[in-house]
Structure formats: C-alpha cells, structure tokens
Amino acid sequence: MLLPSVSPVKEIHARLQSIFPEGSPNRNNCTWEIAARTIFVMLYIGAIEGTDIWIRPDQVTRMTDDQSEQLSEAERLAWTKESVKSSKGEIPGRWYAVNTRESIRDDTIRAGLIANGVVIEREGLATTSPAPRYALASEFTKLLDPALSGKKLTKAIADWQADHLNAGALARIAIVRRGAIAGGDHVLVKFPSGETRRMAPGPSSIISKAVIEVFAPSFLQTPGVVFLSESRNKVVSRDDELAKAIGLNIKAEKNLPDIVLADLGPKHPILIFIEVVATDGPVTKERRQALLQLAKEAGFPPEHVAFATAFLDRSDSAFKKVFDSLAWGTFVWLASEPDNLIYLHEGQTQLVRALAEWK
Template identity: 55%
Template structure:
C-alpha cells in the first residue's frame, strides 16, 4: 500500500472546501458543510486515496472521536483503521457523530456530493449490500489538503482540479455566481432593452434584477420592453407609462405590483410578464398571482397574455429553498446561475394538458429567436 497523505486537521479541510467548491457548484452544501469536512478528514486519516488500496466507509466518519482525531502519528492512524472495522471495535473518546449519521454521510455527502462532483471515487465491484468500505478520495483532490500547499500554489492546484473535474456547465455556473458576489459595491448598473441605463442599489436583489433584464429578457422575449422596475427603498426606479398606456395597462405604485414588469411586443397581442425577484422572500404565490390578475382583468387583458416569473440567484439559494413550496401553479421560475433553463409549474388545468396550452409556456420549450431549432421536449 502507498503511504498515507500528510495529516490535515478537520479545521484546515473545512477552510479549503469552500475554496474548492464555491457557491454555484452543484450540491455545494453537501460538499462544504461540516459533515463533508469530517468525511474528507477521515479519508485522509486512514489513507483512503485513489491507488492506495484503502477505502472509506461511513463508519470511519461517525466513529471518529475528538481525541482520536488529534493523534497524527501513522501508528495511531493504523490502529484506528483496524479498530473501527471490528464488530465491537472501541475507539476511545467523545464521538463526532451518532451511528444514525450513516445515511447522510453515504447518500448526501458522498453519493450526491463528493462522488457526483468527481472528488471521490466509488468501488463498483462490490454488491450494493456489501458492508465493505468502498470510497476513496481522488488523488488530485486529496493533495489540495496538504498543509504545506499554500498561497499561489494552492490557488493553482484548486483551479486545475476545478478545470478537470467540474463540467463546463458547472464551471460556468460557478463563474456566474462569483461575478454576482463581486459586483460593484457602489451599485449595480442595469441596461434596459431600449439602451437606457440606471444604477440600482448594491445587493443580491439588484444582481438578480439586472440578470432578468439583461439576460432573461433577451433570451426568452422576442421584443422586450421595460414597463416597471422597483427596488427596496426606492419604489419606482423606472416606469414607462407611454408603453403601458399604448397596450392598455394602467400601472399604479400599489402593493400588488411586483418588482419588474416586462412586455414582449414581438407578438400580435402583447405579452405582459410580471416578475418577482427573490433573494430571501417574496415569490409569485397564488395570492400574488390572483391579485395581479385582478389588475389585468380590469384592464381587459386576456389571461393568455399574462405570465408570471419568480427569479432567483440559484437553485441552492436560501430564497429558493424557502419559497419553492409557495410558487403559484401556472407560473415559471428562472435562475441567474442557469440562464438557459426555465422551470415550468404546470397546473394541469388546461384543456390540452400540455405545456403549450399554458400562458407563455411556448417560450419555455421554444429556442430564442436567434438560436438553432430545438426539439419541443428540449429545455431552452
């Protein structure tokens, strides 16, 4: 067997995991939380690294103790590796986790997290019912926790790992998330469809609003026009009464209006899109949809001309997890970090029982005007 990798503390591993898997990485939370740091620590501790012939099981993680984790000599590491696999093996000290942590280690941290992202390999030659350890850190992943690897050398090693193991889509997602986090602290400059620009207050909501206007509208609307934009502390940022009046919509700054109203003038009948921007709360719920429908009904609009969108930074954001259960059926959700995708909440009430029968749903299954043709079942 090969030598074990250099000993690394769980604290050091916990510091580096968010650098390796920044926000925007698929299933990021499973890869950076304490349980992930504990899992990587245990793998390094016993030497479960690609090519070593040693493998990790959840038992190595949940039977680790604070006292054992402080013992860095190879002899201590060997003793733990042997003891933990014995039927009644006793490891002295205060346990990190109870036995019932087995499932989240196996299913979340490993299967859906580190294995899925390419940081851990899984033996496929064992029956699924086998209790033998089956996981090992990829060699280039394990080297990222060498305590002597620091500074620029560490940054280069992390970048190389990301380039090799994260898919192009995942890398693009990470880049978008990083760009949002690094946005100008003095404000977010947004360019409207007509070329006009405004400076929005700094913050996550403005980053999402900017993406809706500059990215979403260009991709999913044939001839986008800006009717309304509001932000916290400044209720009306833009209000185009001329276009609104021309299409018969009366805009009033009341509690029923969402953060953004867009119009698509590229159709015989204009499409009006009401958008809620969610950093923490405030999605298009059934109540919000019904309140807006009351306004558009009064203006004489056919409900087929009305659509609703809730915009988030990412599917893993706290705002999405908090509000997804409240999203109105018949509405849509869009994510800044995955700009070519669209989530359709099909309410199942249309006569044709198909996506195409929903208001605005053709945009969810049709390519943007300048894109090559796609299958009707292919996401945009």
C-alpha cells in the same frame, strides 16, 4: 508506509467552503460537517487514489474526537486495522450512530463527493460486498495539504475547479459570486431596445439585469420592458409609451411590481409580472391576485398574463426561505441556470413549450 498529513476537521470544513463556493453543484453534500469528517477519516487512514487503501462508510461513524488527535503513524495504522473489525459493544464518543453509515454513503459520498470528483470508487466489487471501496481522488487531496495557503492555495483551487467542474457549474458559481459581492459600481442594464440604464449596486439589481438581458430574449418572442423598479428607488424607469400602447397604468404607490415585461410577438400580447427576490418578496397567492387585478384594469384577461419570481440560485437561502409561499400557476427562474424554467402547475396536465404558449 508514509501516511499523508491531516488537518483538523474544522480546517478541512473551512477549506471545503472555498473549494465549493455558493452555486456549486450539490454544494451542501460537499460542505457540511459530515463531509469534512468523512474526508478526515480518508486522510487519517491514507485512503487516497493510487495507494490501494479504501474506506467503508461505517469507519467514519467509528471515529472519535480522542482518536482523531492520535496522529502518529503507528496510532493511525492501529486504528485503521481495528476499525474494519466487527464491532464488539459500544464505542464511547463515536462520531455517529451505526445506522448513519447509509446516509454517509448515499448523501455525502455518492451524491456529493463522487459526483464532484472528490472521491473515487473501487472497481470490481460486487454491490453487496462489505469490503472498503472509497478513496480520495489524488488531485483533490493536494488541495487539503496543510502547507498550502494564500495565493498558492487560491490558484490550486481555481485550477482544480477548471479541470473538474463543468462549464455550466463554473458559470453558475461566477454568477452567484457576482450577485453576492455586488457592491461599489452601478449595474448597467441593457434593454431589448438597445437602451441602457443604471441601477444601484446590489444582488437585486444583478438579478434584474439577468431577467432583462437573459430571461426576456430567451423566453419571449418580441420582448419589451414596460417597467423596472428597485428597492432603493421605487421607479427606476418606465416605458410610458409602451405602457400606454398596451393600456397599462402602473401606480408606484399601488401593488408596484419589480419588473413588467411585455411579449409583443403573439397575436394577443402577453404581460409578464416578475418579482425579484434577493431576500424576500416572491409572487405569493395574494400578490398574484393583486397583480392580476392591475392587469385586468389595463384590459388584459387572465389568459394573457403570466407571473414569475426570479432568484439568483436555488441553493441561495432566499429561494429556500420563500419557495413554499410561491403561488401556483407562476413561473420560477434562476439567474444561475438561465436555460431552465420552473412552472408551478395547477390544473389539468399540459406541456409548457414556451412562455408565449403557457395557456
């Protein structure tokens, strides 16, 4: 038989980063080193859709660095045959301990590779069967061809993503990528009133734009932007007329929020303080109290005030870094998943149907 070409684990690992960019569903499960090693072993033994060759997770644990460099067809076939036999004694230099096979199966293969169309599962096997059951999807295998590079590789990856990742996943990738590379041009923000204003380029501005253009009309009945700031220019714009109408006196030198929205739809207007996090600065317990005091001074009782922290994506390092410091009783919104809203509920059970009805 003719076994496929196989690249070193390091090269497979690097290629996975391009195939599954930031924002991809279950990205970590598809891009960590153990995923690259799992895929390497599949290629090594020729476990590819249509060949009727399959692997067991424990075969990945049995691979060694020394064996991975033995690339003749005879050496690969001999190892494949040996790797499914009952183990007799320790395997020197094995990649993973025996009990790692469950993690490879559940976290890497099922949660990551199968979920994203990278791996297929053999049909007709009982759940408890020890027989090999996993193989690489043939279309995905083409992306790992060592001869594929440059523009041809870029196009092949884009074509595969279009065919195998759903519209929501592709949109999420595009949003996250745009936030990550935001550079030269100013970010044009369109307010609910139709007015447009410019912000300096950068991830924070991308998130702010999404909050005003997507979050506000989605979760507020009659949205208005009272205040907008950014890290480089503390006061980008303020609607003094609207602020005055609702009794809000924001001082740039005191507890300056990133964005202040007002929902004028309810009988009693709601004030929404939003912190934009590209690196740091969420609504913590202390921050919530400071902003609540600011609202109180403007005549807004706590039941008419809401707080939210906006992130680019939940796979982003900024989200993971600050999540455990977020205050209870606040919302979390992700620009890459704009239809969803996380509420850190504290107190009696309740159903949050809309931001205007959060209390």
